[in-house]
Amino acid sequence: MSASSLSFRIDPSEITFVGHDLSRPECILAEHDGTLWISDDRGGVTRRDPSGTQQVMGSIRGTPNGLAMTSSLDLLVADIENGIVYRLDREGRHEIVLDRLDNQALGSVNFVYVDVRGVTWITVSTRTQPRKEAIARPIPDGYVLRLDAGGPHVVAAGLCFPNEMRIDRHYRYAYVAESARGRVLRMPLLPDGTLGPQEVFGPAQLFEGAIVDGIAFDALDGLWVTEVTRNAIYRIAADGSCECLIEDPDGKVLLFPASVTFAGDDLRTVLVGSIKAGHLACLRSPIPGTPLAHWQRDAVSIASASQ
Secondary structure, eight states, X not given: OOTTTOOOOOOGGGOEEEOSSOSOOOOEEEOTTSOEEEXXXXXXXXXXXXXXXXXXXXXXXXXXXEEEEOTXXXXXXXXXXXXXXXXXXXXXXXXXXXXXXXXXXXXXXXXEEEOTTSOEEEEEOOSOSSTTHHHHTTOOOEEEEEEETTEEEEEEEEEXXXXXXXXXXXXXXXXXXXXXXXXXXXXXXXXXXXXXXXXXXXXXXSSTTOOEEEEEEBTTSOXXXXXXXXXXXXXXXXXXXXXXXXXOTTOSSOSSEEEXXXXXXXXXXXXXXXXXXXXXXXXXXXXXBOOOHHHHHHHHHHHHHHX
């Protein structure tokens, strides 16, 4: 299937649900063996085993939002309420990774991302309180941090509620969902580790009043984008063309879709996170997703073990 010929819709009747009694399952990490790590405001994350067994892990007293996995397989957790990035080990113990920048509070830390080179990126949606005001106006006080051995560095600023972030598989651009503008921005990755000028990727706005949230790449370099006011999922192709895959204004199968995660052995199972539902929406994609960094490390480990 070529990128130019790809066109499909998601049939609402084929959406199923995964998990139960989840609390604010905004972000999801999937491992090769089927284990899911789901953000949970009762302590950190819910771990869901391939058997379906669920366990709340952690004692973070905040609002866990975005998740990432380190090379040591610990979790990084963005606490959007308290403006802290935590490291959470697989036993549920946590420690603070970052809570200040230049002796100031970070603001509403939304998302954390570890790329294939092991670099950690952090989006801070706003320093405005309450943070919903930064979407309502909108207010361009959001920024992106790169965290490395030299500490945190601001690499993009003046953003209107930056949300989830991804780097394409060619390692050319960083893509950021700019929630309050209803669009996706991309910035070239420069040799010195900084980001170049911002440009819009896809529509200047999905539609008037749109609020984008989660983003994830498929194997054809299409970027899946969740939109929360109409409970929708869009796909922006590599050439910038955009189509709506599903829209569920009544919230019958999608309710405040906050993130998209490709899972399953073939990476064609799509899990959709939410801040309002008590479960994950689940569907099948005609094309696989692009594996995240921890998935690729996992694949190498599995291949080595089988030799």
